[in-house]
Amino acid sequence: MNPPATKEKILQAAICLFAQKGIKGTTTRDIVAEAQVNIAALHYHWGGKEDLLMAVYQRIMTEVATLSLNVFQSPSKSLKESIERHLGNFYDFFIKNPEYPRLLNYINLEEPPSCVELNKRHMTPLVLQAISEIKRLIKEKKIRPVDPEITLFSFYGLILIPFSDLYCQKNVLGESMPEKKIALRFKKQFIDTVLTTLGLMEK
Numbered sequence: 505m506n507p508p509a510t511k512e513k514i515l516q517a518a519i520c521l522f523a524q525k526g527i528k529g530t531t532t533r534d535i536v537a538e539a540q541v542n543i544a545a546l547h548y549h550w551g552g553k554e555d556l557l558m559a560v561y562q563r564i565m566t567e568v569a570t571l572s573l574n575v576f577q578s579p580s581k582s583l584k585e586s587i588e589r590h591l592g593n594f595y596d597f598f599i600k601n602p603e604y605p606r607l608l609n610y611i612n613l614e615e616p617p618s619c620v621e622l623n624k625r626h627m628t629p630l631v632l633q634a635i636s637e638i639k640r641l642i643k644e645k646k647i648r649p650v651d652p653e654i655t656l657f658s659f660y661g662l663i664l665i666p667f668s669d670l671y672c673q674k675n676v677l678g679e680s681m682p683e684k685k686i687a688l689r690f691k692k693q694f695i696d697t698v699l700t701t702l703g704l705m706e707k
Contacts, residue, residue, distance in 0.1 A: 511549040514539045518556040523603035526610040527557060554618055561611065561619050562626075564604050567597060569630040572656075576637035583646055584704040591698055595691045598663055602682040605667035631656070641702075648703030659698055666690045 517539035521530040532553050536543050550556045575590040598605055611619050638652040666673070666681055673680035681687055699705045 507549070510541060510545055514541060514546055514549055515556065515559060518553075519560050519603050519607065522557065522560065522610060523606040527553075527614050527616055554616075557616060558618050558622065560607065561622060564601075564608065565622065565627050569627065571597060572634045573630065573637070576634060576641065583641075584699065587702070587704065588695055588699065591695045592691065595663065595694055598667060599682045599687050599691070602667055605664045609664055609668050648701070650701060655701060658701075662694050662697060 514535065518530070518535050521534050521538055525534070530553070532543060532546055535553070535556070536546050539546075546552075546556075550559070571590065571594040575587055575594065635652045635656055638647070638650070638655065641647045642649050642652070670680040673686065677686055679686045681690065696705065
């Protein structure tokens, strides 16, 4: 296997295990066993578990931040159509990467110092920018007056919880995320809830 492929294989193994067992519950031995490489390969490509975690988190953070900003920035079409399209893209990203929401939950619970610092430097300013966009739309009377901060965090919760509560979904609904049928139901409900909250559902 060539070096870039080995490096990515180790990263994917780490993503899978972090999402299943948490950061504290995952060891470098777990990662090399999952990736089917030796410990020397992990150290050569990544250094250690902390470096892998940082790479994973930065990858997720970059995508989420970009998708979040796209939702509320000035649209070329109608505001409702633009938000609806971008919300769909946002949700599709997590359907394609179902481990990411569970991994984010572990990061929020365990608060690894490196991720906390990365949040302060990069994620927090982007979240504040998204909140600013919501405030602008309220001021321009394009959406219903809402609490911008709580609204944004509520939207994130609508994404994170369905990808995490798999046991209840399986027992009550007969299937769980990211199986296609249930994923489409959650996606539709997510978009409808956001549009209703913003007062755009009937526009």
